[in-house]
Amino acid sequence: MALPPHFIQKLHQNQTEGLFRDLQLLCDGQIIDVHKIIICSYSPVLFAALSGPYQEQDEGVYEIKDSSYPIVLGMVEFMYKGTYKVSNHDSTAVHGGHPRVLFHAGMVALADKYLIPSLRELALSKFKKCVNSETDFRPLLQSVSGVYAIQGDGNAELRRILVSHFEDWFASYIGRDGMEDLLRDISKTKTLNLQSILQ
Numbered sequence: 001m002a003l004p005p006h007f008i009q010k011l012h013q014n015q016t017e018g019l020f021r022d023l024q025l026l027c028d029g030q031i032i033d034v035h036k037i038i039i040c041s042y043s044p045v046l047f048a049a050l051s052g053p054y055q056e057q058d059e060g061v062y063e064i065k066d067s068s069y070p071i072v073l074g075m076v077e078f079m080y081k082g083t084y085k086v087s088n089h090d091s092t093a094v095h096g097g098h099p100r101v102l103f104h105a106g107m108v109a110l111a112d113k114y115l116i117p118s119l120r121e122l123a124l125s126k127f128k129k130c131v132n133s134e135t136d137f138r139p140l141l142q143s144v145s146g147v148y149a150i151q152g153d154g155n156a157e158l159r160r161i162l163v164s165h166f167e168d169w170f171a172s173y174i175g176r177d178g179m180e181d182l183l184r185d186i187s188k189t190k191t192l193n194l195q196s197i198l199q
Contacts, residue, residue, distance in 0.1 A: 023050065024061045025076065028069040032076055042079050043114040066113070066151075071106040078107075078119050098139040100130045102146045105158050112152030124157055131165045140165070 021033040040047040049062060064072050070087030077084040086103045104127035111120035134140050140162070147158050 022060065025072060026061055026063040027065075027067060027072040030069045032069075032073060034076055034079075038079050039076070042116050042119075045114045067106060067110050071103065071110055074103070074107055075110050075114070075116070075119065078116075078122070083122065098130075098134065098143045101127065101134070101140065101143045104130055105143075105147050105150050105154075108154035108158060109150045109152045112154050120154060124154065124161075127158060128161050131161055134165075137169060 021035055023034050023036045023039070025032040025034055025039075036050055040050055046062065074084040074087060084107065086100050104123050107123035108120055108127060111117070111123055131140065144162065147162060148155075150158060
């Protein structure tokens with residue numbers, strides 16, 4: 001049986017308008033109202049937490065503690081629409097640096113935690129595209145500590161993408177005018193961070 005026309009759009013509309021929602025995700029003290037059937041269909045972790053004899057099932061609230069509200073909101077958007085947009089919320093740049101790079105890295109970590117391979121694949125793709133399209137070295141370098149703080153299986157892939165970009169960048173820019181000025185601008189801490197990822 002075929003789905004009704006515009007089914008996905010209607011699901012998202014129901015979520016944003018608060019219709020038929022039966023679960024609240026709590027993060028950073030903020031609530032996101034969702035439908036259990038949607039989020040549990042994507043995540044076996046959430047399915048287990050919300051279908052077993054756990055407090056979350058009884059209370060209708062599931063708290064996500066180790067991510068930020070904008071990133072959790074992005075995960076929910078993905079579950080309803082199949083994609084997500086980068087939030088402009090300040091908390092996405094906890095470590096400083098490039099906010100879009102850190103947002104996508106945070107999405108990879110959340111996808112790893114909740115075992116959502118399709119979200120992980122999309123977030124890694126967006127992370128790589130964002131890193132490779134950045135022409136200013138400084139914000140990427142400032143993002144290193146934030147990316148390295150990411151936990152989960154995607155950590156190694158995120159690092160590999162960053163290291164590969166830095167290697168390509170140095171290979172193409174070394175010896176050019178302004179390179180010495182740029183390196184002088186980089187603080188000792190950032191230089192040590194860069195050395196650690198290139199080793």
